[in-house]
Amino acid sequence: MAENKTGVKKRLPLEGITVIDFSRVLSGPYCAMTLADLGARVIKIERVGTGDDTRAFGPFVDDESAYFMCFNRGKESIALDFKSPRDRELLDRLLDKADVVVENFRPGVMARLGYGAEQLARTHPHIVYASISGFGHTGPFKDLPGYDTVVQAMGGVMSLTGWPDTQPARVGTAFGDLGAALFAVIGILAGLYKRSRDAQGTHVDIAMLDCQAALMETAFARFDVEEKVPTRTGDAHPSLAPFESFAAGDGRFIIAAGNDQLFLLMADALGVPEVALDPLFLTNDLRVQNRGAMIEAIERVTRAASVSAWLDKLNEAGVPCAPINTIDKVIDHPQLLARNMFIQVQGKSERKVKTAGNPIKMNTSPDEDVTVVRRAPAVDEHREAILAELMASSGAYTSQADSESGDDELERSTGLAA
Amino acid sequence: MAENKTGVKKRLPLEGITVIDFSRVLSGPYCAMTLADLGARVIKIERVGTGDDTRAFGPFVDDESAYFMCFNRGKESIALDFKSPRDRELLDRLLDKADVVVENFRPGVMARLGYGAEQLARTHPHIVYASISGFGHTGPFKDLPGYDTVVQAMGGVMSLTGWPDTQPARVGTAFGDLGAALFAVIGILAGLYKRSRDAQGTHVDIAMLDCQAALMETAFARFDVEEKVPTRTGDAHPSLAPFESFAAGDGRFIIAAGNDQLFLLMADALGVPEVALDPLFLTNDLRVQNRGAMIEAIERVTRAASVSAWLDKLNEAGVPCAPINTIDKVIDHPQLLARNMFIQVQGKSERKVKTAGNPIKMNTSPDEDVTVVRRAPAVDEHREAILAELMASSGAYTSQADSESGDDELERSTGLAA
Structure with missing residues (x-):
């Protein structure tokens, strides 16, 4: 909790929330990272030894994965062996403290481990349980593996991305994973809000493919209404003009003047007010129809000066x-x-890695800038601290632990499993 | 509220929440639509006469915008003239009932209208107030206009999208608007959750450009660690191989076998197990380095059969x-x-428009399929119903309305403003 100039106490909205994060690679970790950025405590459950797959993904900083560091900052790590009864007991105790579970295994995997959503709904009915998978937990494709490029291709965005005369391109970031991660965060927060009113958890079942469909803007409506299959438009917006790049003397830059008033201002700023009066360009619809001629008319001017000169004029x-x-x-x-x-x-070494921070700026939350250094955990780094904490609060849990082992034995045995 | 087979009562998580939605075009409406999909009541405040700008965007169904319909389904509409004291009084009464405000004007516009976040924090401290803008409410760029293509270009995703030998391409959907919309929903839900604990609202300040940065995956870390500027990779993942398209006899298809085990399975499924044993392709790093040779080795096989034949084999x-x-x-x-x-x-006409539904599947919520028809409102369609409702509950509001006008006068005058 921090205090700002005006004396308003600042605290993150999810302070006090505990997330048990079984996920690995990107969509689940990004989801849990967003919850951590909002103040939740995230305990990452990792595979004994190697941990999250992305610990082996480059780029590396002194043999440590910068990929892993980006999406697992601010989390705690504990490595659990699901075949060890002692580790399972430890996990049961952690779940007793949990508000949220995040996992992104293929449907059925968590149930086989004994920690599926339906199982936890019986033992831990207060938990908001989020599953992220390629295709979701229902439907004919549910058992197929889904990866970012797979759902980008299957869900349509690739068919719309790139230039008309080239092959479809992938969105240059993991749009499939990150879209699903954000909808998962939304489902979890909606579930927590619901729980604040009815004291019941929920299972949120997020499919990467569903999220791709949800993010296709008007593509389905355009196909449904116009009966034409939407396709790639390079850097132009399909139904607004100008809304694309233009050549300056030293490179290209974007003008996005999709309404008539902005087009008028643009023509003035470029020093060719007559272009806005050309009957070919009077309305947005006309400009979309006569895009080639419009580009020619604009570039006739813009090629004569630099990108930065035009940006200054247009911004003004x-x-x-x-x-x-x-x-x-x-x-x-x-x-x-x-x-x-x-x-x-920062991981184990001194070298820090720069990455994007939290874009959710709330006047009631403290904010972090580039001077802030967040830790990314080593595999199982927080085992001892978590064990100590569970033992300190064990009085509250013994009735639920359903085990003959005392706390000493718990510590010894789970220590062995690491 | 619906009941499913197992007798569990299903209700949407945001039932009972009222959103006053001042937003127009895409990011704000998509944010409010997501809240409506989760059960919130969304009252859209529109400009008298023409309403939301997108009512003029194609494609059209009997002169009605399918663009508008897609993102404003399930909302109520009331047109308000901010210069009319009667309409302002009506708005004040609506805000008394509101939990959430969404707006996506440029910073300063809502404050000039008298409904900025700081103003409402004084009169309606319980409101979670979300602003979406191109660049946010702070910083040197805050007054510049931000549009989808502007932030896609400025935030870096365009530089990473497309083929290396072509100009940068725009992501084929409104990644700039929709990314910001999803983070705004997350901020609003986090704010509502926080409010359930401390009874205080919050101002969520979402910048489209910030959200672009947050969605660049490892691009910044790669630049920071490797000191090389990441660039376009067509349909390939920059650090996984194979994770791209390959030519079949009748088209192209994606193989995403980014780890060694999957690569082994792939080589078997293609009938060329020896490819997995080639020293050039033994690890993912080697395959990334020898991508050209790997593509050649794979396409030598895949060109011999159809896309669907290969997909069947690989899926199996x-x-x-x-x-x-x-x-x-x-x-x-x-x-x-x-x-x-x-x-x-469906709008005014009989013709319905197909669009993507809600990807947040919760076992505690009813779900809607393609047989469900949602209404998109005409401008000001719900004025009468909203007025009647406010009058019915006016006893609760007269002390706050600060006006001499009786309910009759309120009705008459706001009717005139429409």
Whole structure:
């Protein structure tokens, strides 16, 4: 909890919430990371020895995965062997303290381990249990493996991404995983809110493919109404113009002036007010129809000066525009820095890794900037601390533990399993 | 509320929550639509006469915008003139009933209207107030207009999307708007959860550009660690192989076999087990380095049969794979249909429009399939019903209304403003 200048106490909205995170790779870890950024305590359950698969994904910092560090900052780690009765007992005790479970195994895996949503609904009915999978826990495809590129291809976004004269392109970030992660966070928070009113948990079943469909904007409606299959439009918006890149003397930049008033302002700012009066370009619909001619008319002017000169002129006139930034520019972007959008993550070594921070800015929450260093855990790093904590509170749990083992034995045996 | 086979009462998690939605176009409406899908009542405040800008966006169904219908299903509409004291009084009464406000004007606009977050924090401290804007309410860019393509270009995803030998491409859906919409929903739900504990509202300030940065996966870490600027990789994953499309006899399809075990299974399924033993392809890192040779070795086989034959073989072997579906295929996809991922929306005319439904499947919520028809409102369609409701409950509000006007006068005057 922090206090700001005006004396308002700031605290994160999920303080006090405990998440047991069985997930690995990207969608589940990103979901749990978002909950951690909102103040939840996240205890990551890892495979004994190697831990999360992404610990083997590059790039590496002193043999440690920067990929893993990005999405597991601020979490605790404990490695559990599901075949060990002692580890299972420890897990049962952790679940007694849990508000949320996140997992992204294929449907059926958690149930076979004994920790499926239906099983926990009986033993821990207060838990909000989120499953993320490629295709969800129902339907004919439920047992197939789903990966980011698989659902990007199957769900349609690839068919809409890239230039018309090239093969479909993948969205240049893990749109399949991250879309599902965000809808999972929404389902979990909706479940927690519901629980605050009816004291009951819920099972949230998120399919990456479903989320792709939900994020296709108007593509289905356009097909349904126009009976034409939407396709790739390069960098242009399919139904707004100008809403694409134009050539300057030293590169390309975006003008997004999709309504008539902005088009008028744009033509003025470019010094060719007559372009806005051309009967070919009078309305957005006309400009979409005559896009080629419009691009020609605009580039006849824009080629004569630099990207930065045009951006200055257009910004001054209030016309939406942008450079096409590469990642080295984005990481130093003054607006993102002013918004505290970068933080640093540190693993075992001294070397820190820069990554994006939390975009959910709440006036009631403290915010973290790039000077903040968040820890990413080593496999099983928090075993001792978690055991000590469970033992300290064991009085509250012995009745539920259903075991003959005392606390000493629990400590000894789970220690062996690591 | 519905009841399922097992007798469990199903209700949506946000039942009882009222959202006052000042937003227009895409990010705000999509955010409020998601809240409506989760059970909230959404009252959309529209501009008198023309309403939401997207009512003029194609495609059209009998002169009605299918674009508007997609994202405003299930909402109520009331048109308000902010210059009319009577309409302002009506709005004040609506805000008394509200739990959430959503707006996506440029920073400062709502404050000038008298309904900024700081103003409402004084008069309605219980409200969770979400602002979505291009660049957020702080920082040097805060007053610039932000549109989808602007933030896609500025935030880096365009530089990563498309083929290496073409210009950067736009993500083929409104990734800038929709990413911000989802983070706004997360902020609102976190705020509601927090309010359930401390009875205080909050201001959630979401910037489209921030959300772009948050969704760049490991791009910043890769630049930070490797000091190389990440760039476009077509349909391939930058650090996994195979994780891209391959040519069959009649088209292309995706194989996503990014770990060694899956690569072994893949080689077997393609009938060329020796490929998995090639020293060039033994590990994922080697396959990324020798991607060209790997593609050649795989396509030497895959060109000999059809996409569907290969997908059958690979699916049977448990190797992640996919066709690259166009939208006409996605809208009829058996898994999406089995998951109730399509619904229909209807405006004034008989013609319904198919669009994606709610991907947040909760076992405690009723689910809607393509047989369900949701209404999208006409401008100001719900004025009378809302007025009648406010009058019925006016006893509770007269002390706060701060007005000499009786209910009759309220009705008359706000009627005039429409």
